[in-house]
C-alpha cells in the first residue's frame with residue numbers, strides 16, 4: 531500500500547473528530563452534551579424542504595446540472611448578493627455553486643495557489659483553511675494577533691514576504707465570534723491593495739450577529755466587486771442546511787470560469803435537489819432566519835455569564851456573532867494541574883460528559899471552543915457540569 535506525502539501531512543478535521551467521538555458515546559447510552567460541533571440544531575425551514583420535494587416529484591432532481599450550478603440559481607445568488615452587499619456588477623457569471631462552503635473554499639485555493647504561495651491566516655482560524663491551503667500546494671502562514679482576536683495591518687506586516695499572495699478573513703469568526711468593523715476592514719483593504727494581495731472573505735456567519743452588532747464584509751467597501759476579493763458563503767448556518775451541502779463563491783468572472791472547470795472534474799456538479807432547495811431558501815420567506823438568529827442571541831446571552839463564572843475560564847470580550855465562545859483556559863489548567871488543553875477537553879468529555887474542541891486545532895494554545903448551536907437547557911446543564919468539574923480543584 532502507498533499513501534502520498536500530501537495525504538500523510540493532512541490532519542483530520544478536529545471539530546468533526548471530536549463530534550464523532552461524542553456521538554459514539556451518546557450511541558453507547560452515555561449522556562454526553564455535544565458542544566463540539568458547529569451545526570445549527572434546527573430543522574431546515576419547511577418551505578425549503580417543500581421546494582426540494584417538489585423538485586424530486588417533478589423529475590428535476592434526476593440529472594446532472596452545469597458544473598457551477600443551475601443558471602437560475604447562479605442568477606438568484608448574484609441578485610441576492612448584489613442586494614445584501616450593495617454591489618452593482620454581479621451577474622450569474624460571477625457565481626459558482628458548490629458542495630458546501632467547504633468545497634467553495636477548496637476550489638478557490640486550488641484555483642488561485644501555485645506551489646509555495648503563502649496565505650496569511652489570522653489566528654485563531656477555522657481548522658480547514660490551513661489543510662486546504664496545503665492540499666493546494668500553498669503554505670498557510672498563521673498570523674499572531676492581539677487580544678481582540680482581529681488582525682491589523684501592523685500584525686500582517688510581520689508575515690509579509692515576496693511569496694505572500696492572499697489573506698483569509700472570516701467575520702463573524704469561527705471560533706471566536708468576533709466581527710471586524712468597517713474602519714478595521716478599510717485598513718485591511720488598503721493594506722492588501724498596497725501589496726496586491728487577494729482576499730478570501732468567508733462570510734458564512736454574516737447573518738448571525740447579536741445584540742445590535744452589524745455585519746460588514748470587506749467586499750462591500752466599493753460599489754463594484756474588486757477582482758482581488760473572493761466571497762465565500764453558503765446555506766449551512768443561515769438556513770440550518772448543513773446536510774444539504776450548499777455553498778457558493780462570488781468572484782471575478784474569469785476566476786469563476788476556472789473554478790467551474792475545476793469543479794467539472796472534482797464534483798461534476800453540486801447535488802441537483804439541494805440547488806432547488808437553495809433557490810427556495812434565497813427567494814422565499816426569510817422569517818425563519820430571524821427566528822433562529824434570535825434563538826442564538828438568547829443562548830449567547832444566557833451562557834456567556836455562566837461560562838465566565840466557571841473557575842479558570844476567561845473570556846473578557848463577549849462575542850458578537852457566529853455561535854461559538856473561545857475562552858482562555860490557562861487559569862483552569864493551573865488550578866487543576868492538568869497539563870494541556872487536549873487533556874482538559876478529554877477529561878471534560880469523560881468525567882463531565884461535555885464535548886468541546888481543543889483550541890490548538892485553531893492554531894492557539896490554552897483555549898477551548900464551545901459551540902452554542904444546541905438547545906438552551908442542554909447549554910445550561912453543560913455549563914453547570916463544567917463548573918462542577920472545575921470547582922473540585924478550588
Ligand code: PLP
Nearest residue numbers: 568630631632656704764766777
Ligand atoms: N467556513 C467556516 C468559517 C465554517 O465554520 C464552516 C463550517 O463549519 C464552513 C466554512 C463550511 O460550511 P459548509 O461546508 O457546511 O457550507
